[in-house]
Amino acid sequence: MSDADKLQGHALPGVAEALRRAALRARELARQTHTPVVVYRNGKVESQIPDDTARAGGAERREG
Incomplete structure (x- = not known):
């Protein structure tokens, strides 16, 4: 097992949630x-x- 594999189990659990929060903030802004x-x-x-x-992740498509 490489060092990267060992770190992946510890470093990544919060990444998906952090990305969701960032996306919601970006949509709200x-x-x-x-x-x-x-x-x-x-x-x-x-x-x-x-x-x-937007707070729930909603958006309407824009043509063009």
Whole structure:
């Protein structure tokens, strides 16, 4: 077992949750400033404008 494998078990448990919190904060800030959020979904890059459900991760797709 490499050192990286040993660290992975200890260092990564909180990473997914931290990324979720960062995404929610980014969506909330984008909602407040009427700024689109760029996401990669289903193999495509999409621009979305967060709606009032941004705190729950909601966003509406933006055409163009």
